[in-house]
Amino acid sequence: MINTIEKIKEYLGDAQDDLLKHTCETITANQLTLPGPDYLDQVFTGSDRNVQVLKSLASIYNHGRLGGSGYVSILPVDQGLEHTAGSSFAPNPMFFDPENIIKLAIEGGCNAVATTFGGLALHARRYAHKIPFIVKINHNELLTYPNTYDQIMFGSVREAWNLGAAAVGATIYFGSPESNRQIQEVSEAFEEAHEMGMATILWCYTRNSAFKTKDKDYHSAADLTGQANHIGVTIKADMIKQKLPETNGGFRDIKFGKMVPAMYDKLASNHPIDLCRYQVINNYMGKIGLINSGGASSGASDFAEAVRTAVINKRAGGTGLISGRKAFQRPLKEGIKLLNLIQDVYLSKDITIA
Known part of the structure; x- marks a missing residue:
């Protein structure tokens, strides 16, 4: 075997x-706060988060196959709204039923399940515990x-609390015309969530036609x-979801914002682990966990892509993966296998911080 x-x-x-033997010479690992069994004690017991928020964070970090490791594996299924339900669930129609989303997260050994108000409300009493x-x-x-792209509130923080949520998640489209309003809305929602004892997770996506x-x-x-991550931790996200970086030089090449050459030759290189580490350092040097997204399903290559993303995230100093379509757009057993494979990367003692 x-x-x-x-x-x-x-x-x-x-x-x-290239991925398993790389050593980061930009920002070295000893400058970071790294995931581990004592991560919550290191970061949050000295913060302003109240006792209930600490309990909520602990419930996430101590659940599932990665429980107690400092790493997380989360199943996110909000694509029924973000990409239309038909296009998202056509490969596997069983997930039109939101109960199967929760079951996949449980059977896949995830730390948590992230999905919509309606899907969780319908099954809250059966699964919240x-x-x-x-x-x-x-x-x-x-x-x-024609299609517009804007993040709008679909419910209240109080209703999330009523559902027994350990955390609320929200998206901001940084760089979009609506980003200022979204920053204000989400920061207010995060403040209320913390007051009510829930953790906060921010999907930090960039969106502007000029970025392409x-x-x-x-x-x-x-x-x-x-x-985008740095703005996210500024509004007190307890965890940041971000796409894996595939390139660099946006500020430099598009010629906007502020940049200095050291951003590209001292703080990062072109190596994928160093690019991801640049995301980690913007999360207060790793004090706020970086979870990278798994991305769209590509079919047969999904398992290799998931392993690559997990290895890059872990070796860069990240906290885990939040992978949805690669898991739910395939037969249930294969979805569980993929989630477990991602988790195996974080459980492996042979894969260390670069």
Whole structure:
């Protein structure tokens, strides 16, 4: 039987040496607050978070296969609103029933499930004590014509609390015309959530047509996403969800905002782990956990892509993965296998901080 690290190397293929043997020489690991069993004690017991927030954070960090490790694996399913239900669930129609979303998270050994008010409300009494709930409180919707892209509130923080949520999640489209309003709405919601004893998780996405040029898409640039993260931790997100960086130089090449050359040659390099570490350092040097998103389902390559993302996130100093479509857009057993494979990366002692 193949052991865990060999299985991971197999999925990494020709990239295994580049990803598993890389050493960060930009911001070194000893400058970071790293995930571990004492992570909550290190970061939050000296903060202004009240006792109930600490309990809520502990319920997430201590649940599932990664419980007690300082790492998290979260199943997010809000694509029925963000991408339309038909296009999201056509590959696996069982997930039109939100109970199956919760069941997948439980059977997949996740730390928590993140989904909509309606889906969690319908099954709250049956499952709120079995897995931590993260209620997504704002969404984009695609039924307006022509399509517009804006995050609007779909419910109240109090209603999330009534559902037994351990945390609320929200998205801000940084760089969009609506971002100032979204920052104000979400910061107020996060303040209320903390007062009521819930943790806060921010989806820090960049969105602006100017961020995509003829030659390159900078929506996943390390400098732009890193700054989005930094704004996110400023409004007191307890965890940041971000896309894995695939490039850099957004401020420099689009010629906006503020930049200095050291952002690109001292704080980061072109190596994928160093790009991700730039995101981590913008999360208060790792004090606020970075969870990278799993991305869209690509079919047969999903398992290899998930392993690559998890290895980069872990070795960069990140806290885990929040992967949805790769898991639920396939048969249930395969979805569980994929989630467990991601978790195996974080459980492996052979994969260390770069």
